[in-house]
Amino acid sequence: MKAVKMKIHQADSLLRITEYLSRPSFDKSDVTGIVKKIFDQVKSRGDIAVRELTLQFDKVEINDFQVSPQEIAEAEKLLDSSLKTAILQAKENIYTFHKAQMPNGISIETMPGVNCWTKWVAIDEIGIYIPGGTAPLFSTVLMLAVPAMIGACNRVALFTPPGQDGSVHPAILYAADICGVQEVYKIGGAQAIAAMTFGTEKVRRVNKIFGPGNSFVTEAKMQAIQQGVAIDLPAGPSEVMIIADNTADPVAVAADLLAQLEHGADSQAILLTNDSKFASAVNEEFQHLSLLLSRRNIIEKSIENSFSIVAKNDLIIEIANEYAPEHLIIQTNQNDYFMEHIRHAGSVFIGPWTPESAGDYASGTNHTLPTYGFARAWSGVNIFSYLKQITYQEISRAGLEALGPVIETMAKAEMLDAHAMSVSVRLNSMK
Amino acid sequence: MKAVKMKIHQADSLLRITEYLSRPSFDKSDVTGIVKKIFDQVKSRGDIAVRELTLQFDKVEINDFQVSPQEIAEAEKLLDSSLKTAILQAKENIYTFHKAQMPNGISIETMPGVNCWTKWVAIDEIGIYIPGGTAPLFSTVLMLAVPAMIGACNRVALFTPPGQDGSVHPAILYAADICGVQEVYKIGGAQAIAAMTFGTEKVRRVNKIFGPGNSFVTEAKMQAIQQGVAIDLPAGPSEVMIIADNTADPVAVAADLLAQLEHGADSQAILLTNDSKFASAVNEEFQHLSLLLSRRNIIEKSIENSFSIVAKNDLIIEIANEYAPEHLIIQTNQNDYFMEHIRHAGSVFIGPWTPESAGDYASGTNHTLPTYGFARAWSGVNIFSYLKQITYQEISRAGLEALGPVIETMAKAEMLDAHAMSVSVRLNSMK
Numbered sequence: 001m002k003a004v005k006m007k008i009h010q011a012d013s014l015l016r017i018t019e020y021l022s023r024p025s026f027d028k029s030d031v032t033g034i035v036k037k038i039f040d041q042v043k044s045r046g047d048i049a050v051r052e053l054t055l056q057f058d059k060v061e062i063n064d065f066q067v068s069p070q071e072i073a074e075a076e077k078l079l080d081s082s083l084k085t086a087i088l089q090a091k092e093n094i095y096t097f098h099k100a101q102m103p104n105g106i107s108i109e110t111m112p113g114v115n116c117w118t119k120w121v122a123i124d125e126i127g128i129y130i131p132g133g134t135a136p137l138f139s140t141v142l143m144l145a146v147p148a149m150i151g152a153c154n155r156v157a158l159f160t161p162p163g164q165d166g167s168v169h170p171a172i173l174y175a176a177d178i179c180g181v182q183e184v185y186k187i188g189g190a191q192a193i194a195a196m197t198f199g200t201e202k203v204r205r206v207n208k209i210f211g212p213g214n215s216f217v218t219e220a221k222m223q224a225i226q227q228g229v230a231i232d233l234p235a236g237p238s239e240v241m242i243i244a245d246n247t248a249d250p251v252a253v254a255a256d257l258l259a260q261l262e263h264g265a266d267s268q269a270i271l272l273t274n275d276s277k278f279a280s281a282v283n284e285e286f287q288h289l290s291l292l293l294s295r296r297n298i299i300e301k302s303i304e305n306s307f308s309i310v311a312k313n314d315l316i317i318e319i320a321n322e323y324a325p326e327h328l329i330i331q332t333n334q335n336d337y338f339m340e341h342i343r344h345a346g347s348v349f350i351g352p353w354t355p356e357s358a359g360d361y362a363s364g365t366n367h368t369l370p371t372y373g374f375a376r377a378w379s380g381v382n383i384f385s386y387l388k389q390i391t392y393q394e395i396s397r398a399g400l401e402a403l404g405p406v407i408e409t410m411a412k413a414e415m416l417d418a419h420a421m422s423v424s425v426r427l428n429s430m431k
Numbered sequence: 432m433k434a435v436k437m438k439i440h441q442a443d444s445l446l447r448i449t450e451y452l453s454r455p456s457f458d459k460s461d462v463t464g465i466v467k468k469i470f471d472q473v474k475s476r477g478d479i480a481v482r483e484l485t486l487q488f489d490k491v492e493i494n495d496f497q498v499s500p501q502e503i504a505e506a507e508k509l510l511d512s513s514l515k516t517a518i519l520q521a522k523e524n525i526y527t528f529h530k531a532q533m534p535n536g537i538s539i540e541t542m543p544g545v546n547c548w549t550k551w552v553a554i555d556e557i558g559i560y561i562p563g564g565t566a567p568l569f570s571t572v573l574m575l576a577v578p579a580m581i582g583a584c585n586r587v588a589l590f591t592p593p594g595q596d597g598s599v600h601p602a603i604l605y606a607a608d609i610c611g612v613q614e615v616y617k618i619g620g621a622q623a624i625a626a627m628t629f630g631t632e633k634v635r636r637v638n639k640i641f642g643p644g645n646s647f648v649t650e651a652k653m654q655a656i657q658q659g660v661a662i663d664l665p666a667g668p669s670e671v672m673i674i675a676d677n678t679a680d681p682v683a684v685a686a687d688l689l690a691q692l693e694h695g696a697d698s699q700a701i702l703l704t705n706d707s708k709f710a711s712a713v714n715e716e717f718q719h720l721s722l723l724l725s726r727r728n729i730i731e732k733s734i735e736n737s738f739s740i741v742a743k744n745d746l747i748i749e750i751a752n753e754y755a756p757e758h759l760i761i762q763t764n765q766n767d768y769f770m771e772h773i774r775h776a777g778s779v780f781i782g783p784w785t786p787e788s789a790g791d792y793a794s795g796t797n798h799t800l801p802t803y804g805f806a807r808a809w810s811g812v813n814i815f816s817y818l819k820q821i822t823y824q825e826i827s828r829a830g831l832e833a834l835g836p837v838i839e840t841m842a843k844a845e846m847l848d849a850h851a852m853s854v855s856v857r858l859n860s861m862k
Contacts, residue, residue, distance in 0.1 A: 086836075087841065089834075089837045090837060093542060096539060096541045101549065108531045108795075110524040110528050111520075116528050116795045123807065138845070171844060207807045208808045222656070222657060228805060249857075251856050255852045256853050259849040259850045259852070262848065289856075292852070293848045294848050295849065339823070344552075346822075347821070347822045347823070348821060348824070350825040352828075353830065353831040353857060354824055354826040354831070355831075356853065357854055358826055358854075362834055362837045363542075363826065364824075365823075370819075372659065376554065376819075377638040379818075388775075388801075388808060390777070390806075391778045391797065391811060391813075392779045393795075394781040395784045400784040406521060407786075407792045409513055410514070411791075411792060414566045414568060414569070415725070415726075416566065416694075416788075417724045418689040418730075421690070421720065421724070422686040422687050422788050423786055423789075426680075426784060426786060
């Protein structure tokens, strides 16, 4: 059995540590071509292509992609009541947190008689992708469907690959049902994203696509953008950065690192600490705890991407901002100091009783977050992801009398005569 | 001289009108390859490639791309004081409207002891592209730089192609200067977007790219996304939809249509009215006014994409929502009725004294708006375009005691042992 241990680097300047912080790059040229072909097929042959691709990739023949009301009703019966209770509690917390974010438009008179305002309007049609595989990601259903419910999107359609028996895991159906998802389709992979993008005979296209997935799904979402469909955010492998000092519990820190590493072989976990003894203590617990885990084979791979950095506190902040982590855990005796200086992160977990898994599942924050440095420019999924802002203006006669000459001067300087004319005909009509 | 007249369609159902509402599609396969080559060149050879491409496309040899403080100081002297006054007034209104949008984070206890909150943080490094050509688009400088100033982005860099004499129009430099833009580069086209994306020896890369451009710039922004750089929104040809009845002034409506059509040969203007006599009256004014315009040659082309639809009010609403216009002008005796039912639009202009050009220049709303149906899922540029949301949580010991079992149950059901473990080691340590 391999030793599960993190390399420990000593750092005294950002420059010397930057090479460690660059994310692995992926050659996606193969994926691009395959996805393009799938898009072409679904665009030109619709449901028939989806059916063929489902047979090819999911090894199952599906005639009716849409999950029936009976299947949904059955699902509830198949689940343990403790799991249902947990899902309902998580849903409530996610609802509470996202509901509190619901924005109001603003209204302001920018000059006398010039009234401008904004309104937030739900995006009509939302598509949610939930990956298949061994684990049913019902938590992601909650994360992506609850805000759609709060935003009052007209239509929420969920896509997930069928198992080889043609079924969808009951926890996914249950979560979709309690979140008001109206349509669930047994379609997975790039063909699901293509169906959402172009529509088929049976599937209406959507305006915006949410959800995680493998490299094919990720690439498909990027190709969907090129077709004018919006997406939640670009995806990359999951990652955590932990800032901890010797006041933290090394057992808890080691478990937090492992929780990240079990996601996949490409996951990354980085510990930043000002105490090299603490880094070693975490490594020891790490060894010990990893023996208890069923996904140890994944952890043995992802540990290769992972390391500790021992540095002074001010350098730790520089490193964290340089990396812009998806998840940032802070367990120190100076949490406020670190929080104040962090400028880029997806979601931040503070103090000894706040494991990342709280936010992954149930505290209320969203777990769909910017990875791979995208936290520099992107937010995680939030209520605004389901809304768009429309701006309005109404100008009074007196308002246009005052503002009109400004518009005319600027329009003429930009050589847009008709723009100036649309003001001048109005000013003339006032005379 | 060609007749400048809009076709008038009669409509009694959405189905029959849908074909008119589909936007022209563009074959961009040529552009994609050219832009890809430019990206490769700038990525591998940096400033040297930028210099070569500038010579090739802008016909000028530029050694130092960055505009000097002297050039900026000179610019102010070269401008008419009436234009400076107009620009300052517009800037003030844009500032007022966008400042009013500045959000506060929220904070909520989702369960006792489970505290979750959000913080809005400025995106660090912003790049703004301003197209060249005959008209200096200083208004776009205001629209894109003022919110960056309000959001307090650390760095705002502006890119615009040099004229053949190697200069940048003084109105652009003046607008950039009063908006606190720190860096202005004489780089245009796809090479500017590539420099923003990869960085060169002289130009630092940015986190997010804003601004309009021709098909090369638009494609370059889509390729920038693939490299992990954020963009403001996807672009398409500009368009207006006008809902007007016989209480509107046909002269004003005709001028508003013309203001749209002078943008470019691919612009589109659509009039929706419940009165066919009104449609004809607008057409007459249209003829007359177009004779007065310097960009009549452009209008003669864009008029081909443009038409009127005569329909009942409820169908007019359906048509407008189907089209999802960038600009929507409403000039009727039932403005509230229309406003209430419109679900997709970039920006809405209401009443007889509110020409679109008010929002294009000076009322305060942003003129960078979703075209081409993107208003279904995208907002125009607004203060949120310059910010990202970070979520935070801190759970108390009692909070984790209550929430912990929920997390453990869900994590185990998703077969993520280490996620459950990160809770259980903490719960154990409490004993």
